[in-house]
Amino acid sequence: MKSFNKLTGIIASIPQVNIDTDAIIPKQFLKTIERTGLGKHLFHEKRYDQNNNLIKDFILNKQPWSQAKIIVAGDNFGCGSSREHAPWALLDFGISCIISTSFADIFYNNCFKNGVLPIILNEKIVDEISMLAEQGVEISIDLEEQQLIVQNKLYKFEIDPYRKHCLLNGLDDIGITLENKKTIDSYEEKLSSKIWHKPESL
Amino acid sequence: MKKTLFDKIWEQHVVEERQDGSSLIYIDRHLVHEVTSPQAFEGLRISNRVLRRPDLTLAVADHNVPTENRINGIKDNIARIQVETLEKNVKEFKVPYIPLMDSRQGIVHVIGPEQGFTLPGCTMVCGDSHTSTHGAFGALAFGIGTSEVEHVFATQTLIQKKPKTMLINVSGSLSIGVTAKDIALAIIKNLGTSGGTGYVLEYSGDAISDLTIEGRMTLCNMSIEAGARAGLIAPDAKTYEYIKNKPMSPKGEAYDKALEAWKLLPSDEGAVFDKVINIEASLLEPHLTWGTSPEDVLSINDVVPNPKDIDKENLRNAMQDSLDYMGLKPGQALTDIKIDKVFIGSCTNSRIEDLREAAAVAKGRKVADGVHAMVVPGSGLIKIQAEKEGVADILIEAGFDWREPGCSMCLGMNPDQLKPQERCASTSNRNFRGRQGRDGRTHLVSPGMAAAAAISGHFVDVRKFN
Numbered sequence: 001m002k003s004f005n006k007l008t009g010i011i012a013s014i015p016q017v018n019i020d021t022d023a024i025i026p027k028q029f030l031k032t033i034e035r036t037g038l039g040k041h042l043f044h045e046k047r048y049d050q051n052n053n054l055i056k057d058f059i060l061n062k063q064p065w066s067q068a069k070i071i072v073a074g075d076n077f078g079c080g081s082s083r084e085h086a087p088w089a090l091l092d093f094g095i096s097c098i099i100s101t102s103f104a105d106i107f108y109n110n111c112f113k114n115g116v117l118p119i120i121l122n123e124k125i126v127d128e129i130s131m132l133a134e135q136g137v138e139i140s141i142d143l144e145e146q147q148l149i150v151q152n153k154l155y156k157f158e159i160d161p162y163r164k165h166c167l168l169n170g171l172d173d174i175g176i177t178l179e180n181k182k183t184i185d186s187y188e189e190k191l192s193s194k195i196w197h198k199p200e201s202l
Numbered sequence: 203m204k205k206t207l208f209d210k211i212w213e214q215h216v217v218e219e220r221q222d223g224s225s226l227i228y229i230d231r232h233l234v235h236e237v238t239s240p241q242a243f244e245g246l247r248i249s250n251r252v253l254r255r256p257d258l259t260l261a262v263a264d265h266n267v268p269t270e271n272r273i274n275g276i277k278d279n280i281a282r283i284q285v286e287t288l289e290k291n292v293k294e295f296k297v298p299y300i301p302l303m304d305s306r307q308g309i310v311h312v313i314g315p316e317q318g319f320t321l322p323g324c325t326m327v328c329g330d331s332h333t334s335t336h337g338a339f340g341a342l343a344f345g346i347g348t349s350e351v352e353h354v355f356a357t358q359t360l361i362q363k364k365p366k367t368m369l370i371n372v373s374g375s376l377s378i379g380v381t382a383k384d385i386a387l388a389i390i391k392n393l394g395t396s397g398g399t400g401y402v403l404e405y406s407g408d409a410i411s412d413l414t415i416e417g418r419m420t421l422c423n424m425s426i427e428a429g430a431r432a433g434l435i436a437p438d439a440k441t442y443e444y445i446k447n448k449p450m451s452p453k454g455e456a457y458d459k460a461l462e463a464w465k466l467l468p469s470d471e472g473a474v475f476d477k478v479i480n481i482e483a484s485l486l487e488p489h490l491t492w493g494t495s496p497e498d499v500l501s502i503n504d505v506v507p508n509p510k511d512i513d514k515e516n517l518r519n520a521m522q523d524s525l526d527y528m529g530l531k532p533g534q535a536l537t538d539i540k541i542d543k544v545f546i547g548s549c550t551n552s553r554i555e556d557l558r559e560a561a562a563v564a565k566g567r568k569v570a571d572g573v574h575a576m577v578v579p580g581s582g583l584i585k586i587q588a589e590k591e592g593v594a595d596i597l598i599e600a601g602f603d604w605r606e607p608g609c610s611m612c613l614g615m616n617p618d619q620l621k622p623q624e625r626c627a628s629t630s631n632r633n634f635r636g637r638q639g640r641d642g643r644t645h646l647v648s649p650g651m652a653a654a655a656a657i658s659g660h661f662v663d664v665r666k667f668n
Contacts, residue, residue, distance in 0.1 A: 023636070026636055031266065079396065080331065080426075081331050083237075083238065084238065084348040105429070106347060106431065110347035110350075113347060173361060174251070174357060180217075180226065183218050184357060188228075194459075200318070200452070202298050202306075202317065
């Protein structure tokens with residue numbers, strides 16, 4: 001996984017609540033067997049009309065936000081489907097940080113597995129950042145210091161220490177878990193007392 | 203200390219508690235489908251890792267599969283490659299698999315219980331948010347992303363923070379024509395789509411005990427629509443009866459031992475939950491959604507809401523946007539909304555009881571002119587059972603389009619999609635914009651309400667048909 005430490009870039013505001021993963025990456029693009037190449041389909045129905053022409057007034061189709069590296073959005077970002085194609089599409093577009101008042105659980109988890117940083121801030125701050133975003137400003141994010149700076153304003157954010165550690169170092173969860181293989185082995189040995197545990201064959 | 207059902211399952215599955223407060227949790231059952239697994243299998247190959255417990259894994263293709271003329275194969279090349287990739291992967295990693303042309307094929311959340319793969323007290327995951335369905339058996343079941351699918355492949359565990367618990371007590375009994383789907387919609391209306399975030403829901407009360415296993419699956423299925431990754435219902439005699447003699451469920455002594463353990467699972471009297479919600483079942487009416495979020499729920503005899511009644515500007519604008527997208531006007535009676543399509547199916551409502559409920563309404567009647575109504579059974583076995591019982595004949599005679607099993611128009615990954623501005627009465631779980639087809643308009647309802655709308659050509663109170 002790509003590590004995440006510092007990020008400076010344009011921030012795009014999508015001031016809607018409940019932005020679902022169907023909107024982030026619609027179903028027709030889930031047929032891929034790859035993780036890459038989804039950026040051009042990010043927010044497909046907001047970005048393109050039925051004839052596949054760019055919808056010019058959508059924020060990510062306008063300069064300078066078409067170069068955005070960060071999105072600020074309303075409550076419950078990433079709700080709905082578990083599709084990890086959502087963070088893959090964001091990342092492939094060039095967005096590796098989302099700021100919101102709240103995130104849906106599965107999307108939130110999926111972000112950390114892909115080097116995307118979801119930042120939770122209170123409504124007042126999200127509104128302030130959203131207003132600044134509309135001016136096309138850049139924002140600087142420092143994960144180590146857990147802070148973001150925009151227009152000389154500094155905001156602190158909270159993050160789970162283990163997740164922070166993994167993001168900063170680009171660590172692969174699976175590798176870490178497999179270091180504990182013996183613990184899993186001994187858990188499985190105890191399972192033999194549950195004689196019903198293993199499914200019968202199909 | 204008194205424990206909840208969730209506490210008991212959690213404690214039994216902690217492999218290791220970590221310093222940061224998270225836990226390594228053992229996963230007893232892993233369901234796999236074609237859409238969210240290819241990158242996870244590929245990840246194993248790239249890192250040269252083995253799939254630790256293929257014997258605790260079960261795979262099936264459901265999202266991409268055609269629901270008609272299946273014998274001709276999948277026409278969409280990219281979809282076909284994805285299904286073929288699954289077939290190649292299950293062979294390479296020796297994962298039990300139900301092939302596309304097998305009568306046991308179906309929606310992953312339908313076949314799990316049907317094959318006896320789902321058991322009370324187990325932890326269960328799948329790269330699909332509707333894995334919450336299996337909570338109907340008292341299994342801690344939740345959806346995960348593809349990276350976590352790979353993590354389970356490689357380790358048979360997941361790193362999890364312990365969620366909070368919410369008890370949803372549904373007392374009293376449902377009136378005739380009001381179903382598990384209506385309970386689910388009422389709860390999502392109450393909690394909102396993020397009210398359950400960070401919680402595992404436990405449903406209890408007389409109205410829940412009274413539900414059939416199919417109804418319980420419908421209810422648990424939609425927990426994620428309230429933001430909760432998992433919903434739970436304590437196992438009881440109905441659960442044990444359902445599981446007994448299923449192909450993959452324990453047999454003989456193993457079943458007896460399992461039963462002893464399962465009976466210890468229900469929450470202890472007086473166990474404490476982080477939050478409690480009470481709902482009176484007798485007050486519930488048939489529900490439907492009017493907007494583009496599953497929390498946009500009204501009773502059938504209500505009218506379309508008015509954005510002017512909303513104080514907060516961004517929410518007022520959001521409501522107006524939803525109404526514009528849905529082509530609805532404030533104050534319009536819901537029973538005046540005409541429909542073009544009906545979809546009876548999905549992991550929410552495609553089981554035999556759902557099809558019976560639709561057939562009971564459709565019997566001796568005809569689908570209205572201009573309405574295309576499709577029925578997509580949840581599995582091949584359900585399709586066969588419905589055909590044997592005469593349920594299929596009733597629906598076909600009424601003019602319903604009787605299809606092959608799969609996810610179908612719930613998300614429209616296959617050719618079953620709405621055209622722009624087409625309006626659908628759907629028994630699925632999400633009315634998001636574009637979900638069933640670009641610019642399509644989805645209203646979520648129970649199977650009975652969907653059938654009643656099919657017959658009438660517009661939404662109608664199903665109780666008028668009883």
